[in-house]
């Protein structure tokens with residue numbers, strides 16, 4: 001190794017696009033438009049084209065994007081306070097926060113150990129007369145979608161709200177509710193995040209709602225701007241959650257290179273898949289045709305803490321996404337009694353290896369060999 005490997009070196013990633021990013025920032029500075037201006041419009045229309053969906057609405061961050069979707073459904077009378085939303089136990093806490101902050105009731109489903117995403121076969125028994133939505137999270141960049149999910153939504157009249165914070169660019173092998181196969185355009189609406197570490201990352205906070213539903217889009221756009229469609233006329237009790245022009249300009253640049261960056265992640269995943277051969281390790285399911293954009297490369301092993309320590313001693317940074325299933329946090333005591341055995345067991349076994357587009361092939365092979373030698 002020529003230098004110490006980082007888990008994710010954002011500076012190195014920005015460096016690749018340095019001159020274009022600086023030029024884009026300069027354009028915004030000179031334009032005089034700083035919030036919801038022409039760059040935001042341009043980015044919104046570029047993302048619509050990329051995903052094959054009709055509407056993109058920039059938001060302040062990913063959590064707000066998800067919150068605004070549920071908030072809009074409540075305004076539209078599709079959902080009411082106290083209704084239930086089914087979501088997976090293994091996700092970042094924001095998926096849960098978005099539901100709870102709207103006064104909706106989270107119903108947590110166990111995960112499938114093979115994909116580490118929600119176990120779609122375990123959703124149906126959780127559906128009650130109060131259930132209004134399912135929130136598949138395309139965790140680690142892996143598309144979570146199937147014919148069965150579509151059947152459930154149709155049969156029980158449920159909305160599918162995707163948490164697409166980790167999977168921008170991932171493609172489903174099964175068509176979405178509309179014409180697109182892209183994560184973020186599969187369900188009724190999706191929330192995404194442009195937090196810098198995401199596959200499509202800004203240089204600050206940002207998020208977006210993507211949807212084919214024009215009415216929903218209109219309400220989301222108003223809600224994120226103090227509930228206003230027309231200046232000083234407040235139709236809804238809204239919040240302030242808008243994408244700013246500088247971030248939109250950064251994202252216009254970064255979106256052009258997203259497929260390239262994701263392809264690099266795919267190459268590293270392939271190297272890991274080929275070179276990690278210890279029987280003590282369960283590798284992530286191989287993904288065909290861009291079904292996974294490898295936001296994280298998550299292995300499982302019974303000796304996770306020991307492996308993490310050994311890799312650390314060799315200079316290999318690793319992380320755990322996530323050490324605690326969402327129903328076991330102190331902040332959400334009302335959920336703590338739930339028992340979801342697969343998610344709880346996996347949380348003790350999972351380990352994320354470095355998969356940044358900034359690491360080299362040699363680094364990846366070194367990681368794989370060190371993993372093998374650690375047993």
Ligand SMILES: *Cc1c(COP(=O)(O)O)cnc(C)c1O
Pocket residue numbers: 061062063064091092094095137163165166192193194195206207
């Ligand atoms: C990052 C993330 C979010 C929240 O995004 P922010 O921009 O940090 O608010 C939501 N869900 C998942 C799965 C995420 O990874």
